[in-house]
Amino acid sequence: METAMLYALRDPAGVPSHPVIFLVLGVLTWALHIAAVHVMLGASTLTLFGAFKQDAHWRRLAAAMLNTAKVAVSVAIVLGVAPLLFVQVIYDPFWYTSNVLSARWVIAFIVLLIGGYLALYAFYYRNPDMQAKPTRGAWHLVLSIGLMLVVGWIMHVLSVQMLLPEQWMQWYAPEGHIDPSGQQLHAYHAARFAFFILLSEAVTGLWLLGYRRYLMGREGEDPAYIAWLKPMALNLALAGGVLALAAGAVWMLSLPEKMVWFATSAWMGAALVALLAAVAFPRLLGKRLDAGRWGYVPFALGAVALIVVAAAREALRFVTLLAAHGYDALDYKLNWDGYSTVLFFVTFAVLGGVVLGYLLTVAWKAGQTQGVYVPSPGLTRLGQLAVLLLVVWIVQYFAVGFYVWAR
Amino acid sequence: MEYIGLYPVWYEPGLGSGWIVGLIATVHVLFSHTAVGAALFFAYLATVAYRRNQPELLDFIKRYGLFLLVFSYVLGSITGPGIWYSTTVASPRGISALIHSFVWKWATEWVFFVIEVVGVYMIIYLVGKVDRATHLRISVIFALASYGTMLIIIGILSFMMWPGKPEWFTEGGYLNGFYGANTFAQLALRTAFMFTMTAVVGGIVAGAIKDPAFKREITRKLALLGMASTVIGGLLFQWYMATLPETAEVIAQNRLPEWFSLSLVVALSVIFAWFAATWVRPGFLTPAIASIMTLVVLVFGLWPEETARESLRKPYVAGQYVYSNQVIARDVPGLGIHSEIPVLERQGFQQSQVFVPQGLKTVTAGNAAEVGHSLALTTCSNCHSLSDTGMRPLAGYFGGNRDVAAIQVYLQGALGTGNTLYMPHIPLNDAEAFALASFIAGMNRISPLHPEPRRVAVNATATAPVTQSQE
Numbered sequence: 001m002e003t004a005m006l007y008a009l010r011d012p013a014g015v016p017s018h019p020v021i022f023l024v025l026g027v028l029t030w031a032l033h034i035a036a037v038h039v040m041l042g043a044s045t046l047t048l049f050g051a052f053k054q055d056a057h058w059r060r061l062a063a064a065m066l067n068t069a070k071v072a073v074s075v076a077i078v079l080g081v082a083p084l085l086f087v088q089v090i091y092d093p094f095w096y097t098s099n100v101l102s103a104r105w106v107i108a109f110i111v112l113l114i115g116g117y118l119a120l121y122a123f124y125y126r127n128p129d130m131q132a133k134p135t136r137g138a139w140h141l142v143l144s145i146g147l148m149l150v151v152g153w154i155m156h157v158l159s160v161q162m163l164l165p166e167q168w169m170q171w172y173a174p175e176g177h178i179d180p181s182g183q184q185l186h187a188y189h190a191a192r193f194a195f196f197i198l199l200s201e202a203v204t205g206l207w208l209l210g211y212r213r214y215l216m217g218r219e220g221e222d223p224a225y226i227a228w229l230k231p232m233a234l235n236l237a238l239a240g241g242v243l244a245l246a247a248g249a250v251w252m253l254s255l256p257e258k259m260v261w262f263a264t265s266a267w268m269g270a271a272l273v274a275l276l277a278a279v280a281f282p283r284l285l286g287k288r289l290d291a292g293r294w295g296y297v298p299f300a301l302g303a304v305a306l307i308v309v310a311a312a313r314e315a316l317r318f319v320t321l322l323a324a325h326g327y328d329a330l331d332y333k334l335n336w337d338g339y340s341t342v343l344f345f346v347t348f349a350v351l352g353g354v355v356l357g358y359l360l361t362v363a364w365k366a367g368q369t370q371g372v373y374v375p376s377p378g379l380t381r382l383g384q385l386a387v388l389l390l391v392v393w394i395v396q397y398f399a400v401g402f403y404v405w406a407r
Numbered sequence: 408m409e410y411i412g413l414y415p416v417w418y419e420p421g422l423g424s425g426w427i428v429g430l431i432a433t434v435h436v437l438f439s440h441t442a443v444g445a446a447l448f449f450a451y452l453a454t455v456a457y458r459r460n461q462p463e464l465l466d467f468i469k470r471y472g473l474f475l476l477v478f479s480y481v482l483g484s485i486t487g488p489g490i491w492y493s494t495t496v497a498s499p500r501g502i503s504a505l506i507h508s509f510v511w512k513w514a515t516e517w518v519f520f521v522i523e524v525v526g527v528y529m530i531i532y533l534v535g536k537v538d539r540a541t542h543l544r545i546s547v548i549f550a551l552a553s554y555g556t557m558l559i560i561i562g563i564l565s566f567m568m569w570p571g572k573p574e575w576f577t578e579g580g581y582l583n584g585f586y587g588a589n590t591f592a593q594l595a596l597r598t599a600f601m602f603t604m605t606a607v608v609g610g611i612v613a614g615a616i617k618d619p620a621f622k623r624e625i626t627r628k629l630a631l632l633g634m635a636s637t638v639i640g641g642l643l644f645q646w647y648m649a650t651l652p653e654t655a656e657v658i659a660q661n662r663l664p665e666w667f668s669l670s671l672v673v674a675l676s677v678i679f680a681w682f683a684a685t686w687v688r689p690g691f692l693t694p695a696i697a698s699i700m701t702l703v704v705l706v707f708g709l710w711p712e713e714t715a716r717e718s719l720r721k722p723y724v725a726g727q728y729v730y731s732n733q734v735i736a737r738d739v740p741g742l743g744i745h746s747e748i749p750v751l752e753r754q755g756f757q758q759s760q761v762f763v764p765q766g767l768k769t770v771t772a773g774n775a776a777e778v779g780h781s782l783a784l785t786t787c788s789n790c791h792s793l794s795d796t797g798m799r800p801l802a803g804y805f806g807g808n809r810d811v812a813a814i815q816v817y818l819q820g821a822l823g824t825g826n827t828l829y830m831p832h833i834p835l836n837d838a839e840a841f842a843l844a845s846f847i848a849g850m851n852r853i854s855p856l857h858p859e860p861r862r863v864a865v866n867a868t869a870t871a872p873v874t875q876s877q878e
Contacts, residue, residue, distance in 0.1 A: 004410060008412045008761060010412065011500070012744040013739075013744060014743065015507060016508075071528060074480060077484050077488070078520050079521070080488070081487075081488055081517050082517050084488060084491065085506065085514060086510075089506060089507065089510050096495055096503065097414055097415060099496050099499075100414050100416070100499060107427060110488075110492055114482060114485050121481065168762075169764065172415045173762075177777070178416075178764065178767070178784065180415070180416045180417055180784055181417075182419075337581045339581060340511035340512055340581040343511065344514045344515045347515045352522070356521065359545065360525065362529070362545070363525075372537065373537050373541075374538045380541070383541065384544075386548055387544060390551035401585075401590065405586050405587060
């Protein structure tokens, strides 16, 4: 595929802010999305393990992880919207082509994701109290995990296909005859998929450490359960890290020629160091893991490691498309729009920060309180500010809108 | 050679890609509008519950909220991005036009989505676990954030029909594209009908309430909400129609089926009667009947409305500058966008597209029908099915005509000039018009039992006369 053809596919409307902003936001939001995906997969798998155990600790963990998985799917979906948006902005020629060439699978993605989510809820409704009652309908959970892996595979294929423009014509018109059915998944890289999936085990281990620390702050918690969680979390983090890095090594050794540079790049090195640090850190902490708020730090460090991995993944895409195909994602035509740019960042940082800060703090503290939780005056003022900001946002929407309309 | 940015085409012979988008969009409207309406209704119920000390109303919030977790926050949250996915494969340049003009607006909406998802879990699971004032505050936050998502998407939907201000074409700018009369009329209309949907769907939950007195109270609240919003929505529909562009009005008069207006009136009347009946006799309300009414709203209210909206903006798919067949139809100096029609007139479709195999770039005696198939995919299949089923089957417009020359004359006369209302300007040169006509003539021989276009098209080459090549 000639470079001129790739550029012709770009949207002629251009972008409203410098492309690097979309690139950076794409990296950050993809890292958040994949973290939620990892927690969802790990929590579902732990629930499945617990579903077949009689041990009281396992049953309790399964019940907690089922609730975690349920929320994590919601969070993964809503967080996934942002990177899906940003990839279309600066990589539209690649993303759209890859999608159209496997269109039936793209539609299937929607149906299968709904199926996986509903299966999880079906399992939940059949097992509202896993701690006290035997498991019913475990196949729902198996189905859910299976479907989630399939939708992950579809996203994986779409991400790989977009990096292979040299093969697009052959896929679309094999032997010169157009096949518009979109029924094939054309390219994949199993080791790459395995790397990202296996990483969920490590992330879940770090998540469990945070969960354990959360329980330690709660009144009247069972110390035996908290102690039982520790080795499991540490082992999951380490084993998951080792398995993911092994898959990552296979991925690096099997990169196509135009991507070989990536295996020895600084990006890859940084990702490797970040992942090793994240999985080793809880063990390095030793007894301090149980002191103060240190128990939360491993997951935070894991999140940072995922951002580094996301940046490396982006570097692989950006540099490959630039070096092998001459496509520079950062030279997208700019049609600067100040109002919408500023409005987003203010909404994101100020309104989003205050409102989510308030909601999550209340949720956190209510979860750690026995009985009815009454927020402090300071937190209540934050809540009042949250409402005020939302009202102000809506008022400005109408004020600006009526002004523009009447102008 | 100058390229135009047309993507590969996805063609689904059973339903047609357009209807798949329509189906996903329609069910998403039901899920999402119900959620937004319910969020506002919850804030009202929570206020009443705390002011009048009626904790049973909080119980209803919890029940309805748990129902919505699946109904709106599973199905709705997936079909939302599902619209992106389906339009990506069915109309990539249409969704791209919206994404590139409104990326920050969608990103802003995403902030509200995150708040909404956190809020729905909190409003359900924190009943009785936080003090009243805090729970009420969370309800208000949830309601405002939900409505924020509605405020944002409305402007983008309006732009699809018609950029808010005509200055958008010359000056560009997000504000000129987003805000206009249609934005506010559509916002008002959808706000009314989202309460109708909330009331109908809420009946599924209210119908299962065991306590007769409580069931009566909730059912009547829902019925009042439903009756008021149905009447107000019906009136606002007139305002909405008045804000449509002139072409849409002509299309509405000439292209929408005669039963369209009647079906809307009947649907609204039936829904109103249903609410009235449940207000008089709350015992009528059962989950099964409420579920049937939800389907009635979906099939007889939302589906015609969504398909009409799609029809009224023809021949465009976005912003009155991107044709349904993905070609950029006009200059938009404000954004430095140039019409692709002159390039197509100069070079033809096959030479201008990126995704055309080398063997189909030039029309020859041996490939005319296959080139025609390629042209039909590009220029027609977004709106016209190439099989017997699906959206507006193409063959149906030619009445079984197998006269290639006659079809070619029609294509170049009616479509090549751009003078047919509702249809895009399709500047076919002689060779490409012949190729497309050959394909259509071949398609008119399709047996209803074997609607496989390409095979038939290739067969059609056997009878196609020799024609001039493109170059």
